Amino acid sequence: MFAQESVMDIKELKAEFEKLKYIEEKLEYLNFDEHLDCYVEKSNGMPVRLAAWVNGAFYGFKQAATAQAAPEGFVLVPKDKISHFYQDNDEPENFCNSSNDWDCLGERMDIQKEKIAHEKHLLSQGVDFKYLPNIQYSELENVYELIEWDEEYSEALNEINSSWCTWQAAKAQAVPEGFVLLPIKDAKFFSHDGDNYEVHDTLVEAKYEAECAMEHYRERLADQLSDPRSDGNFQNVGYGVVLAKSGYSIDHVVTQADIDKGDYSYEVGTEILSLFLIEAQEPAND
Numbered sequence: 001m002f003a004q005e006s007v008m009d010i011k012e013l014k015a016e017f018e019k020l021k022y023i024e025e026k027l028e029y030l031n032f033d034e035h036l037d038c039y040v041e042k043s044n045g046m047p048v049r050l051a052a053w054v055n056g057a058f059y060g061f062k063q064a065a066t067a068q069a070a071p072e073g074f075v076l077v078p079k080d081k082i083s084h085f086y087q088d089n090d091e092p093e094n095f096c097n098s099s100n101d102w103d104c105l106g107e108r109m110d111i112q113k114e115k116i117a118h119e120k121h122l123l124s125q126g127v128d129f130k131y132l133p134n135i136q137y138s139e140l141e142n143v144y145e146l147i148e149w150d151e152e153y154s155e156a157l158n159e160i161n162s163s164w165c166t167w168q169a170a171k172a173q174a175v176p177e178g179f180v181l182l183p184i185k186d187a188k189f190f191s192h193d194g195d196n197y198e199v200h201d202t203l204v205e206a207k208y209e210a211e212c213a214m215e216h217y218r219e220r221l222a223d224q225l226s227d228p229r230s231d232g233n234f235q236n237v238g239y240g241v242v243l244a245k246s247g248y249s250i251d252h253v254v255t256q257a258d259i260d261k262g263d264y265s266y267e268v269g270t271e272i273l274s275l276f277l278i279e280a281q282e283p284a285n286d
Contacts, residue, residue, distance in 0.1 A: 010062075013061065013062055014032070014058070016061075017057075017058055017061045017062075017166070020165075020166065020169055022162075022165065023054060023057065023166075026050060026053075026054055029041065029042055029043075029050055030042060030050065030051055030054060031045075033045070033047075038051070038055045038058075039051045039054045039055050039058070052159070053158055053159055053162055054162070056159045056162055056163055057159075057162040057163055057165070057166040058166070059125075059163075060118075060121065060162075060163035060164075060166045060167045060170070061166035061167070061169065061170045062170075063121060063167075063170075111139075111142060114167070114168060115137065115164075118163070118164055118167045121163075121167070122160065122163065127156075127160070132153060132156060133147075134146055134147050134148060134150050134153045135147070135153055135156065135157055135160065143161050143164070144157055144160050144161050144164065145157070187241050187242065188200070188201065188241075188242040188245065189201070189202065189203045189205070189206035189239065189240065189241055189242060190206055190239060190240060190241075190242050191205075191206040191207070191208075191209035191210045191213070191238075191239040192210070192213075192236055192237055192238050192239070193209065193210070193212070193213035193216070193237060194213055194217070194233035194234055194236050194237045195233060199242060203239070203241075206239040206240070207239050209239065210237055210238055210239040213237045214237060217231075217234045217237065244277040244278060245277070245278050246275065246276075246277060246278070247275075247276055247277065247278040248273050248274060248275050248276070249273065249274050249276075250271050250272070250273055251272045251273065251274050252271075252272040253269060253270070253271055253272070254266045254267065254268055254269060254270040254271075254272065255268060256268050
């Protein structure tokens, strides 16, 4: 779903687009023709060659940048209002609330999903990769490349990479700076009472439990049994959205043949499990 663009929106998008380094360095050879509403070559006033490349990039930039910033089922939340914590179910004393204490946090664009969305967009514009057999995607470099050099495909390759680069740049700007998208559709919520956390089906339930914990600490404060400035348990009280939960899969059941081959030393019938985190559902890029 795309938002309707106003004249001001287009001007702002164009200004942001022209700040991109690999676009800015090409502008000395181009003009933007207001009548044609596209970039043209300074030498002949036509939207060809380099101008065509930049026009394709601008179109991809607009499509990605004007996509709905907060997809259905998600909300925009200021980053400075978000806290992180980890607590072990079996050993609740293993608790941390600083991202410096574990190495699994971070922000990243899901490149594979964005790549699929971008290629769907290209397909809607008549670019079908099955008719471009000499072009493939390199995960290492995050660009499209020629399997073998062929001048026939070089121009198409440049246009595809231009569109891909601007698509990613625009997606990065779709969520306002200082915010992140948090899922709320089919989400689970948690509360933390200072000692342990509990998972809830609704945000209302989670908030209620956190408020009950706050009342407990108010009573302790009134009885001079707690100082909120130094009480680490009090500082852990809160509620929020569960971003990921634990999961497992049964990958294999040990057989006698496995033991005979030396693949496993476990007993026959032992289940080989994998443990992983199941992240909350992300927005679709349709």
